[in-house]
Amino acid sequence: MSYEVDNKKTIHITEDIFRMLPESQPLDYPFKNCAVVGNGGILKNSSCGAEIDKSDFVFRCNLPPTMGSISQDVGNKTNLVTVNPSIIAQKYNKLNEKKLTFLENIASYGEAFLLLPAFSFRSNTAASFKVHQTLKEFSAKQEAIFFYPRYLRNLAQFWRTKGVKAYRLSSGFMITSAAVELCENVKLYGFWPFSKSTEGTPISHHYYDNQLPKPGFHAMPKEYSQILQLHGRGILKLQFGKCLTD
Structure with missing residues (x-):
């Protein structure tokens, strides 16, 4: 199988790797109402936690904190969270x-899927597989799943036709795109690049x-321009400020 970005490089799918892949579609979609929770500072003091937690499916990016007082702004519910392998390298050696520190930290995500880009770059593979193996080794509640490289290549190609030309799409933009495919109604929180x-x-x-x-890795202004257009066309809703509380 070819890698997403290093597409001239390939990986041989051994039986061990094949066993890491789900036997069938792991997500029971379509979902009715989905929340895609970015990590923008605009979430602080937003009181959006309760509204986020009412969603049928909640996407998060890059293992963000959700516990403690911050939960009133960002919510607790997590169904899928992306994991950047660089976090695994830097924070968990x-x-x-x-x-054990890693397992304690992800316990707050309950039975969420951890979505990893194992086949984007060759350098991501070992860390992504190690997450999968660690979850299995300790019978953790969470399950590791991997982005399909051809899907991400097609996604990047699609957005390139809309002017989003970057070395790579950001995790938040990938997840937003996936949510639009998987959900009837999508609402974005914490997407604010200013x-x-x-x-x-x-x-x-x-x-x-x-x-x-x-700098230079993602095309954030272009991505945000597309998100604003999707909001304007009613394809998704973008939460700009504080949420109304009951």
Whole structure:
């Protein structure tokens, strides 16, 4: 099978790898109402947690914190969360150690799927497989699934025709695209690439830190322009500010 980005490189699907793949479609879609929760600082003090948790299916990106007081803004419910292999490398030493710390940290996601880009770059494969093996080894509630590289290639090709030309689509944009395919109604929270809110108040890049993305890797302005167009056409709804509480 060819890799998504390094598509001149291939991986031989051995029996061991084949056994890691689901036997049938793991998602029981279509879902009625879905929430795609980004990690933007605009979520802080938004009171959107209860509204997010009422959704039938909740997508999250890159293992964000949901526990404690922040849950009133971001919710607790998680059905699928993406995992960037760089987090596994940097935070958990590629799961060569710190397995228990990793398992404790993901416990807040309940029985969620952990979605990994095992076949995007060759450098992602080992860490993605290690997550799968660790979950199995400890009989964790979560299940690791992998993006299909041809799907991501086709997705990138589609968005390129709309002007989104980047080295790679962001996780949030991939998940938003997938949600539109899997759900009848999609609402986005925490997607706000600006340093100030709609009221002009300064906000952090993420709701949990202010770490900026690597420049030049993703085409964030172009992606956000497309999200705004989808919002304007009624294909999805974009939550800009605070949620109304009962």
